[in-house]
Amino acid sequence: MPTSLNESLANQQPPNSDTERPSPKAAYQAYSPSAREPLAHHEPEKKPGITFASQDKLPKLPIPALEDTCRKYQAVLAPLQNRREQHETAAAVKDFLKHDGPELQARLQKYATGKTSYIEQFWYDSYLNFDNSVVLNLNPFFLLEDDPTPARNNQVTRAASLVISALCFVRAVRKEELPPDTLRGTPLCMYQYSRLFGTARLPTENGCQIAQDSGSRHIVVLCKGQFYWFDVLDDNSDVIMTEKDVALNLQVIVDDAGQTPIQEAAKGALGVLSTENRKIWAGLRDVLTQDEDSNNAECLSIVDSALFVLCLDYTEPKTGAELCGNMLCGTSEVVRGVQIGTCTNRWYDKMQIIVCKNGSAGINFEHTGVDGHTVLRMASDVYTDTILRFAKSINGQAPSLWTSTSPDPSKRDPDSFGDVSTTPHKLEWDMLPELSTALRFAETRLADLIQQNEFEILEFAGYGKNFITSMGFSPDAFVQMAFQAAYYGLYGRVESTYEPAMTKAFLHGRTEAIRAATMESTEFIKTFWADNSPQRKVEALKKATQKHTALTKECAKAFGQDRHLYALYCVWQRAVDEEGAEAASSNGCSSPVDGSSSSPPNSPTHESYNFNSNHNVLSISDSPSRKPPPQQMPALFSDPGYDRLNTTIISTSNCGNPALRHFGFGPSCADGFGIGYIIKEDSISICISSKHRQTRRFVESLEAYFGEVKRLLRSVRKEGSAGRSRVRESEEGKRGKVIKADTTQGNATFGTGEGRQEQEEDDDGLGG
Secondary structure (H helix, E strand, C coil): CCCCHHHHHHHCCCCCCHHHCCCCCCCHHHCCHHHHCCHHHCCCCCCCCCCCCCHHHCCCCCCCCHHHHHHHHHHHHHHHCCHHHHHHHHHHHHHHHHCHHHHHHHHHHHHHCCCCCCCHHHHHHHHHCCCCCCCCCCCCEEEECCCCCHHHCCHHHHHHHHHHHHHHHHHHHHCCCCCCCEECCEECCCHHHHHCCCEEEEEECCEEEEEECCCCCEEEEEECCEEEEEECECCCCCECCCHHHHHHHHHHHHHHHCCCCHHHHHHHCHHHHHHCCHHHHHHHHHHHHCCCCCCHHHHHHHHHCCCCEEEECCCCCCCHHHHHHHHHCCCCCEECCEECCHHHCCCCCCCEEEECCCCCEEEECCCCCCCHHHHHHHHHHHHHHHHHHHHHHHCCCCCCCCCCCCCCHHHCCHHHHCCCCCCCEECCCCCCHHHHHHHHHHHHHHHHHHHCCEEEEEEECCCCHHHHHHCCCCHHHHHHHHHHHHHHHHHCCCCCEEEEEECCCCCCCCEEEEECCCHHHHHHHHHHHCCCCHHHHHHHHHHHHHHHHHHHHHHHCCCCCHHHHHHHHHHHHHHHHHHHHHHHHHHCCCCCCCCCCCCCCCCCCCCCCCCCCCCCCCCHHHCCCCCCCCCCCCHHHHCHHHHHHHCCCEEEEECCCCCEEEEECCCCCCCCEEEEEEECCCCEEEEEEECCCCHHHHHHHHHHHHHHHHHHHHHHHHHHHHHHHHHHHHHHCCCCCCCCCCCCCCCCCCCCCCCHHHHHHHHCCCEC
16 A cells, blocks of 8 residues: 555545545535434334343333432432531422422423433433533543553554454444343343444534434544544445554554644644534534535535544653543643644544554543443453454464454455445545634633643552452442542542442433432541541441442432432423423513523533543533523522532542553532542552642542551451450350351451452442
């Protein structure tokens, strides 16, 4: 293959070149009406296979009893309030249960009749109506571990390997050969996998839409802000290129992109526009598609309909924190007034696989339709497949991850590929004056956003899951208490803390909010920081973690309070909108809530990113102000406690496995922390973000806490062992048989390892 893309295009006219692709009047209109509908209106096409075989058997998400939800609401608020505030909340709840609550509950139950999920459309709308930049607010990231073969950790080799493995995953999903997720034998909903690829978030004047090209067969490659594409699948979803073929294409793209000075290329790096305010971006897309003679509409359609975007960065981040920042928001580097950072080499409306010059790789994904658990499965399978394929190149008997594989492209008849083009093509945008101006302003706003946030990591190697479970604790609950204890040690306050629990045991289930600050956790952190004995501190920790584990189980069964309250709020808001529309039609005025762009409290865009969901975005106080509705808000939602609960200061998510080095997201409010963590067998990886709120100091406090709590646990275990030895010695001189105590009742003995399996089961797999 020629070393220059321009030479490649000059020497070969592909069978499906850019000029032969139909040029849509507007990229958005290139999708069918059904493809432009919100995701909740779609179901995977029914085919024989294993991936979606259990979908029809999954139960629907239950609507909790109103009284139970209100009781839990008061319970999760209690540690955040003083006695007077608790009384005020109790009065608001009593009023809600007596007046608005029962009617809203009845409306919600009626609304849910015949729907897949009572919360699903409200959930999508809260994401899609979010107007601010998705960067640092919605999109999370995964940082993959390096390839275990050092020679393969260069950019082109690593990228080609990841692309081929990702295409194998696409094929497995489309052919329904991907084994379904299960949790302790229970099948989980696989719907989100049908929305991973060929999907794009498209801004419009009235909020965003999610569109999908379910037959997409090409990828888009970004290099130094320049766009390229080539086909990788045939109409049967079989891979039509070998890893070597992909590597050759990527090398051609890198060479071609390098021919344009990076400061010159930055002037046309239109991916920066995807970081803009969504309404501004919608207007700019109109500019891109308004001229039928322009290439822009066609270029936009090619990007939108791609399977995913591959970003080849020219930089080599040196530290873990720099790598995390690069995967989440890119770098900002201004040279002679021109932005040349990797922030210009992104397209945030789609899933992105990002590969640095040194081969470090990660994933940044659009979060509306998929949660972290789904993307984690994809990332894990892709990482695993890269290793297994390399092993197979050495030993042909090495196992494969896939039920079936594509025919070897090198042995196929070229005519069998169909109408495809495996030659890379460069997208040539027409840089209109309006676009050049908009690009400059978008870049400066993005640079501001990046500079306003900082990232720190902790790769704690002192211990991990093995030690924690040997002490009789749930690993997740144990780490959650660490976050609260470290924060309290710095600030002396208990704050609203969020962790998502996965609810994919239900049809189209997403997540439920675990409110980790409880009366038990509050008692623990106060006991821990006071002058108390190790035994008392450990006992308080045990009670706090047991409470957290119980909450996690309850939320995984969809019996939390947050999602239910959010749905009730949305039902009320819908009623207000309908009344406003009726009033508008009678007097010619618009509804005071029409066009409101901010998210209601308790929506995904109001709380945290969360993963094992999550949802990391600016709090409502940072969103455009909401106009007051024409009728009084129900007492519970106007209660100050509701805002307090949903202003998430410590936004956390536990999502990871050995394929990941780190994962993370931005803080959910101006004075909050965004904490992504991975509990490994013998270590704990944590990535923390904030808007320059002493993030490094928080990390150091966490590390000190982990060391101190280990000392406490060993001290208590040592005392317990010594005590049992003295008792045994005194019993030896007495007659009769010694009856051993049943240690399975009550609190487990610390450090004996009892209950380890139970704790692993309590904790494993419930994150969103």
